[in-house]
């Protein structure tokens with residue numbers, strides 16, 4: 596194993612036994628056996644290819660804003676996209692690496708006066724994670740502005756550029772089928788910095804008024820059922836403020852589970868079960884998780 600590890604380290608900066616709680620917005624998660632932070636998309640591809648060939652289990656991690664990681668940690672490799680933060684303008688398009696954060700992306704588009712991604716204002720995440728989950732609002736997702744995304748496929752170790760019609764992303768699901776986002780070309784609309792700033796501020800104002808933005812959370816725990824809101828159903832089931840250990844259902848927005856200090860992954864899972872069971876019993880509706888449980 597030692598020699599192999601040295602070769603991995605040549606492909607990307609690598610650390611052992613890294614606490615993943617430092618890399619998730621819920622501040623929950625045990626230790627990753629191996630933790631990589633490649634600096635360039637081509638290094639990411641070489642690393643993935645090598646890990647796959649060697650049979651080392653691996654997972655991609657962006658800003659950790661939508662994952663629940665077990666307290667027992669992760670065997671194998673976690674690849675954090677945070678080292679790959681570059682964006683390049685191509686006319687009204689932006690070519691972005693997978694570790695560009697959504698706040699960085701918003702700043703860039705504001706400065707350049709490029710509109711189209713205002714629904715991502717106030718959303719934490721990296722571009723790769725956002726494409727994996729088709730992050731956005733109730734009726735819009737980031738794939739709506741993707742012209743082309745380069746994905747690596749672990750099945751056959753190939754790199755291919757896809758258009759959205761070939762991927763068919765769904766609500767809060769990029770439909771990547773295990774493929775990894777290596778780069779994306781976003782097609783935006785030419786506007787002005789002032790107009791883009793106003794659009795962002797409107798979205799942020801609405802979120803600040805309704806979401807527990809200052810608390811540690813992983814965003815919405817459940818997807819909205821068609822024509823309804825998971826938050827409304829959880830609230831109507833009398834669950835706001837319910838607590839298991841350090842995990843609490845936010846008083847501000849019932850679809851947010853917040854870490855009130857010292858919550859474990861097990862606390863959050865138990866609260867998720869309670870919410871699903873109670874909403875099914877009282878409202879007759881089955882809630883489906885938006886948080887990804889590793």
Ligand SMILES: Cc1cc2nc3c(=O)[nH]c(=O)nc-3n(C[C@H](O)[C@H](O)[C@H](O)COP(=O)(O)OP(=O)(O)OC[C@H]3O[C@@H](n4cnc5c(N)ncnc54)[C@H](O)[C@@H]3O)c2cc1C
Pocket residue numbers: 620654655656657658659660661662676693717718719720721722723724725726727728729730731732767771774775776777807808812813814815887
């Ligand atoms: C306060 C708060 C508000 C939020 N509001 C919203 C909102 O309004 N709308 C919304 O959609 N979401 C929202 N979220 C959830 C979250 O911000 C988004 O889902 C975001 O896209 C997650 O990106 P990430 O980089 O953190 O992904 P992570 O949580 O790190 O990973 C999520 C999944 O993507 C996979 N992944 C990561 N990188 C890649 C890659 N390069 N290629 C392939 N797969 C990859 C991971 O393996 C994992 O399965 C919110 C979260 C918080 C904490």
